[in-house]
Amino acid sequence: MKNDEELHLPPFYRALKAYARKKAALWSTPGHTSGRGLQTTAAGKDFYDFFGRNLFLSDLSSSVEELGSILEHQGPPAEAEKRAAEIFGAEVTFFVLNGTSTANKVVFFAAVAPGDLVLVGRNCHKSIMHAIIMNEAIPVYLTPKPCAYGMIGPVGAEQFTKASIRAKIAQSPLATNKKAAKVQLAVLTNSTYDGVIYHADKVKAALADQTHFLLFDEAWYAYAAFHPFYEHRYAMSPATRKRAHMPPVFASQSTHKLLLAFSQGSMLHFRQGSAEKLDLQGLVEANLMHASTSPFYPLFASLDVNAQIMKENGYELINKALGTALRFRQAVRRAGQRYAQRGEWWFTPWQPEGKRLELDPKDWKLKPGAAWTGMDISPEDDLMLDPLKVTLLTPGVREDASMTPFGIPACVVKKYLQARGVVPEKTGFYNLLFLFAPGVSTERTAELLRILHDFKLEYADNSAVTRWFPGLAAAYPGRYEHMGLADLCQEMHRFLQEADVMRRCASLYATPPVQAVPPHKAYYGLTEGKTEYVRLCDAPGRVSVFMILPYPPGVPVIMPGERFPAADSPILSFLQLNEDFDNRFPGFETEFHGVKKTWENGRVVYWVSVLNKTKKGKAA
Numbered sequence: 078m079k080n081d082e083e084l085h086l087p088p089f090y091r092a093l094k095a096y097a098r099k100k101a102a103l104w105s106t107p108g109h110t111s112g113r114g115l116q117t118t119a120a121g122k123d124f125y126d127f128f129g130r131n132l133f134l135s136d137l138s139s140s141v142e143e144l145g146s147i148l149e150h151q152g153p154p155a156e157a158e159k160r161a162a163e164i165f166g167a168e169v170t171f172f173v174l175n176g177t178s179t180a181n182k183v184v185f186f187a188a189v190a191p192g193d194l195v196l197v198g199r200n201c202h203k204s205i206m207h208a209i210i211m212n213e214a215i216p217v218y219l220t221p222k223p224c225a226y227g228m229i230g231p232v233g234a235e236q237f238t239k240a241s242i243r244a245k246i247a248q249s250p251l252a253t254n255k256k257a258a259k260v261q262l263a264v265l266t267n268s269t270y271d272g273v274i275y276h277a278d279k280v281k282a283a284l285a286d287q288t289h290f291l292l293f294d295e296a297w298y299a300y301a302a303f304h305p306f307y308e309h310r311y312a313m314s315p316a317t318r319k320r321a322h323m324p325p326v327f328a329s330q331s332t333h334k335l336l337l338a339f340s341q342g343s344m345l346h347f348r349q350g351s352a353e354k355l356d357l358q359g360l361v362e363a364n365l366m367h368a369s370t371s372p373f374y375p376l377f378a379s380l381d382v383n384a385q386i387m388k389e390n391g392y393e394l395i396n397k398a399l400g401t402a403l404r405f406r407q408a409v410r411r412a413g414q415r416y417a418q419r420g421e422w423w424f425t426p427w428q429p430e431g432k433r434l435e436l437d438p439k440d441w442k443l444k445p446g447a448a449w450t451g452m453d454i455s456p457e458d459d460l461m462l463d464p465l466k467v468t469l470l471t472p473g474v475r476e477d478a479s480m481t482p483f484g485i486p487a488c489v490v491k492k493y494l495q496a497r498g499v500v501p502e503k504t505g506f507y508n509l510l511f512l513f514a515p516g517v518s519t520e521r522t523a524e525l526l527r528i529l530h531d532f533k534l535e536y537a538d539n540s541a542v543t544r545w546f547p548g549l550a551a552a553y554p555g556r557y558e559h560m561g562l563a564d565l566c567q568e569m570h571r572f573l574q575e576a577d578v579m580r581r582c583a584s585l586y587a588t589p590p591v592q593a594v595p596p597h598k599a600y601y602g603l604t605e606g607k608t609e610y611v612r613l614c615d616a617p618g619r620v621s622v623f624m625i626l627p628y629p630p631g632v633p634v635i636m637p638g639e640r641f642p643a644a645d646s647p648i649l650s651f652l653q654l655n656e657d658f659d660n661r662f663p664g665f666e667t668e669f670h671g672v673k674k675t676w677e678n679g680r681v682v683y684w685v686s687v688l689n690k691t692k693k694g695k696a697a
């Protein structure tokens with residue numbers, strides 16, 4: 078080592094840097110050979126100069142022996158992963174270079190066989206459903222709690238009991254062994270998209286006898302191990318390490334989402350169970366099966382460096398982010414109090430009411446009966462709100478999901494924010510989510526607050542829609558001319574109020590659709606040419622090929638292989654409402670996965686893909 082400073086660098090990054098410095102003569106891939114190949118054209122040269130020499134010097138082939146093997150977990154990569162495991166509290170950690178989407182699939186292929194039962198929340202990420210399809214697993218669904226404000230609820234503790242899970246298995250139309258006492262894998266999203274976190278240690282204990290393996294999808298929550306605020310509330314929490322009874326636990330974390338890695342950089346952490354053990358060779362194979370044989374070394378190095386950052390500075394980093402989030406919440410609330418004295422509207426942070434919030438976990442619990450949650454919380458639920466995920470509610474909805482005469486649909490605020498260069502993470506009908514990642518500065522926070530105040534002023538002035546959204550005015554001539562922001566908000570709010578949209582949202586899971594075939598069968602229908610598109614109004618009774626996922630609320634309402642329910646069911650009428658909304662408010666269309674939209678006679682029409690009817694005329 079030439080330089081003392083480099084001794085502080087983590088193992089893989091240090092080795093990569095040292096190798097890049099040598100500028101070896103590469104007779105291997107990648108074909109740009111340290112970027113030299115790019116020098117012959119203007120675009121290539123520009124590309125090289127833009128990203129810089131070091132990136133090309135460190136984009137290497139796996140045939141460089143000094144750098145060990147990422148795929149075989151040997152040499153510096155193995156050292157890096159081993160260190161990360163210690164830092165994040167795992168027994169085994171793999172760096173996964175295709176995101177948590179892939180980490181989740183690795184878990185399925187390591188722990189689940191075709192036909193196995195898996196217990197998954199309906200609020201799971203789509204990669205979980207992809208894993209189920211690829212793996213031919215049979216899903217048994219957990220239902221998220223309905224929320225009056227349109228948040229995606231967590232799963233209630235009553236669904237983790239032996240009785241509840243056995244009943245679900247017994248009632249599953251797809252389970253071959255209806256008397257099964259356990260599922261193979263249970264998957265929970267921790268935190269939920271809106272920042273609700275489970276008491277992971279209690280969940281592990283509750284599920285120990287009901288599942289062979291447990292996966293916490295912690296895509297948005299890789300920092301939990303580094304601040305005492307989150308104690309007991311994450312998968313790798315050390316509290317249960319010595320406890321007698323727990324299943325083997327996985328945690329999949331997008332290091333790139335709320336920590337500081339390059340995009341696609343994720344970590345998969347694992348700890349063996351008290352009784353049950355996983356054959357780790359299976360995990361290695363499953364990882365190989367989903368990995369490229371040409372891993373991107375800079376991406377791997379960014380994970381190595383993130384582990385080092387968290388080791389040296391994790392607490393300070395997260396503590397600072399928590400402080401920034403708290404101050405923002407406080408500032409929004411203070412402004413709200415001032416406006417309220419004048420009888421004016423403002424945004425409300427979705428958080429416990431009353432006293433000034435401190436960084437005390439007790440203050441952030443979702444307590445039974447607490448109106449602010451908009452959810453039905455039971456005494457057994459031990460849920461907490463993560464202060465880093467800040468949801469702002471716009472006016473329009475009461476705590477029982479009924480709607481007030483005055484309201485401001487969040488999608489108009491979002492469009493305004495976009496026009497001002499601000500991008501929220503997620504937008505509901507009446508809420509916006511902002512993530513307070515470690516990179517968020519006090520200045521950025523102050524600016525966001527200023528822009529929110531600006532929106533309020535523009536609203537009060539009924540400022541012209543065409544001024545703020547010129548693209549919209551040009552795309553739909555006549556529709557938004559002579560309208561102000563306030564006019565637009567009120568017309569849209571009236572529409573949503575008449576449709577009783579929030580109650581409909583909250584009732585989406587009251588009667589889950591019936592499973593007709595396993596998700597992989599629905600998918601194979603597609604590859605076997607046994608599917609067709611039908612209009613949404615003709616879909617009831619037919620079997621969906623895709624996951625139907627409207628944003629908002631951002632959770633699938635129909636899973637692949639499930640039957641579309643009747644036209645007057647909450648799900649179908651909600652989907653129909655979205656179609657009507659799109660037609661009334663062009664340019665504000667709801668985003669959809671699993672729905673094809675076409676134009677007919679100036680109207681948007683929704684189409685969905687379904688399995689062909691079988692010969693007997695019955696839907697498959």
Ligand SMILES: *Cc1c(COP(=O)(O)O)cnc(C)c1O
Pocket residue numbers: 175176177178179201202204266294296297331341343
């Ligand atoms: C984003 C996300 C994923 C996928 O993570 P990527 O790193 O983007 O592949 C998985 N699960 C949840 C809950 C997510 O939010």
